[in-house]
Amino acid sequence: MRAAGVREVGGRVELLDLPEPDGPGPDEVVLAVEAAGVGNWDDIVRTGAWHVGLTPPMALGVEVAGTVIAVGSDVTNLRVGDEVVGHPLQLQHQGCWAERVVVDAGLVVPKPRGVSWETAAAFPVPALTAEQVLAEALKVAENETLLVHGAGSTTGGLVVQLAALRGVRVIATAGPSSAVRVTQAGAAEVVDYHDAGWPDRVRELTGGVGVDAAVNAVSGGSADAILALREGGRMATITGDPPAAERGISVADVYVRPDAAQLAELCALLSGGRLTLSVGAVLPLADAATALERAISGANGGPVVLQVAPGRTGD
Ligand SMILES: NC(=O)c1ccc[n+]([C@@H]2O[C@H](COP(=O)([O-])OP(=O)(O)OC[C@H]3O[C@@H](n4cnc5c(N)ncnc54)[C@H](OP(=O)(O)O)[C@@H]3O)[C@@H](O)[C@H]2O)c1
Known part of the structure; x- marks a missing residue:
C-alpha cells in the first residue's frame, strides 16, 4: 500500500x-x-x-x-x-x-x-490536548482568568474555545493576523506577543494581580507566560519547556494521550458547532x-x- x-x-x-x-x-x-x-x-x-x-x-x-x-x-x-x-x-x-x-x-x-x-x-490531537490541559492539568473553573499564550495556533485556539465554553475569562496572545479569529474563539482580550512587554500588559488587564492559570502553546514560551501568573497560580505547557517553579506557582508539563470518551465528547461539540x-x-x-x-x-x-x-x- x-x-x-x-x-x-x-x-x-x-x-x-x-x-x-x-x-x-x-x-x-x-x-x-x-x-x-x-x-x-x-x-x-x-x-x-x-x-x-x-x-x-x-x-x-x-x-x-x-x-x-x-x-x-x-x-x-x-x-x-x-x-x-x-x-x-x-x-x-x-x-x-x-x-x-x-x-x-x-x-x-x-x-x-x-x-x-x-x-x-x-x-483529535489538538482537541484532546486542549481538553486535557484545561480539565486535568489546570482544572480551570468558571470565572477564573486564563492566559492562553500562542492562541493563534491550532491547539491554542481550541484551548480558548473550550475555556470560554466553561465560562473562563480568557486573555490570549496572538499576532495581528490571528487576533480576530482568537476573539471569535472566545478570548475577552488579545495581546500582541510581538510587544516584548506583553506579560506586563496581561497583568495590567487583571488589575496588576496576574492570571489564575496559564497555558503555554509556544515553543520556548513558558518563561514569559509564567510572568503573567498570580502568586500561587497554575501553569501548564504543551511545548516541553516547563519553567522552574516560582512564587508558589504549580507547573505541569502536558503530553497528549488517547482518550476515546473525551474525544467523543469533543466531536459532539464540533458537530454541534460549539467548537470550530x-x-x-x-x-x-x-x-x-x-x-x-x-x-x-x-x-x-x-x-x-x-x-x-x-x-x-x-x-
Ligand atoms: N504536548 C502535546 O501533547 C502537544 C499537543 C499538541 C501540540 N503541541 C505543541 O503545541 C505547539 C502548537 O502546536 P500547533 O500545531 O497547535 O501550532 P500551529 O497551529 O502550527 O501554531 C502556529 C501559530 O503559533 C503562533 N505563534 C508562533 N510563534 C509565536 C510566539 N512567539 N508567540 C505567540 N504565538 C506564536 C502563530 O500565531 P499568530 O498568527 O498569532 O502569530 C502561528 O500562526 C507546538 O509546539 C506543538 O508541538 C504539543
Missing part, C-alpha cells in the same frame, strides 16, 4: 510502498484512511524522540479519519462501513499516513456529523514532506492535512 514516512529514524519523509496489514487482531479494526492530520509533533516521531509503537520503515501520522473495512473477532462497537476518527496510539502496524491503518477499536470514535474528512482528521476548526492546508499523500515542513513552519492559518484516499473531491 502507499504510505508516507521514513525508512530510518531521522530519515527524510518520502513515499513508501509498505505491506498491507495482515488483518485486524481480535480487538482491532482496519481503516481505509480518508485523511490524516500533520503536526509538528510528527517531526518528533520522525526523529525518534516520541515513540508511537513503530519501527522503520514506517508511515508517520498519529491522527486519522477513515472508514472501517475489517473488524476483529472481539470488537463489538464497530462495523464495516463505520466512519471514525482517532488518535490511536500505540500504533501496531503502521502510522496514519497510509492507505490503510490498523487501530485499537477502543481508540476510535464516530466521525463528527457534518464535518469534512479533513477537519475530522486534524481534530478551519483547516489551513490540504495536500496529497505524495506531498507529505512538504506537508510536514508546512506544519513545522506554523504559517498556515490552521492545521495541515494529508488527503489520503485517491480521487475524492471532498465531503
Whole structure:
C-alpha cells in the first residue's frame, strides 16, 4: 500500500510502498484512511524522540479519519462501513499516513456529523490536548482568568474555545493576523506577543494581580507566560519547556494521550458547532514532506492535512 514516512529514524519523509496489514487482531479494526492530520509533533516521531509503537520503515501520522473495512473477532462497537476518527496510539502496524491503518477499536470514535474528512482528521490531537490541559492539568473553573499564550495556533485556539465554553475569562496572545479569529474563539482580550512587554500588559488587564492559570502553546514560551501568573497560580505547557517553579506557582508539563470518551465528547461539540476548526492546508499523500515542513513552519492559518484516499473531491 502507499504510505508516507521514513525508512530510518531521522530519515527524510518520502513515499513508501509498505505491506498491507495482515488483518485486524481480535480487538482491532482496519481503516481505509480518508485523511490524516500533520503536526509538528510528527517531526518528533520522525526523529525518534516520541515513540508511537513503530519501527522503520514506517508511515508517520498519529491522527486519522477513515472508514472501517475489517473488524476483529472481539470488537463489538464497530462495523464495516463505520466512519471514525482517532488518535490511536500505540500504533501496531503502521502510522496514519497510509492507505490503510490498523487501530485499537477502543481508540476510535464516530466521525463528527457534518464535518469534512479533513477537519475530522486534524481534530483529535489538538482537541484532546486542549481538553486535557484545561480539565486535568489546570482544572480551570468558571470565572477564573486564563492566559492562553500562542492562541493563534491550532491547539491554542481550541484551548480558548473550550475555556470560554466553561465560562473562563480568557486573555490570549496572538499576532495581528490571528487576533480576530482568537476573539471569535472566545478570548475577552488579545495581546500582541510581538510587544516584548506583553506579560506586563496581561497583568495590567487583571488589575496588576496576574492570571489564575496559564497555558503555554509556544515553543520556548513558558518563561514569559509564567510572568503573567498570580502568586500561587497554575501553569501548564504543551511545548516541553516547563519553567522552574516560582512564587508558589504549580507547573505541569502536558503530553497528549488517547482518550476515546473525551474525544467523543469533543466531536459532539464540533458537530454541534460549539467548537470550530478551519483547516489551513490540504495536500496529497505524495506531498507529505512538504506537508510536514508546512506544519513545522506554523504559517498556515490552521492545521495541515494529508488527503489520503485517491480521487475524492471532498465531503
Ligand atoms: N504536548 C502535546 O501533547 C502537544 C499537543 C499538541 C501540540 N503541541 C505543541 O503545541 C505547539 C502548537 O502546536 P500547533 O500545531 O497547535 O501550532 P500551529 O497551529 O502550527 O501554531 C502556529 C501559530 O503559533 C503562533 N505563534 C508562533 N510563534 C509565536 C510566539 N512567539 N508567540 C505567540 N504565538 C506564536 C502563530 O500565531 P499568530 O498568527 O498569532 O502569530 C502561528 O500562526 C507546538 O509546539 C506543538 O508541538 C504539543
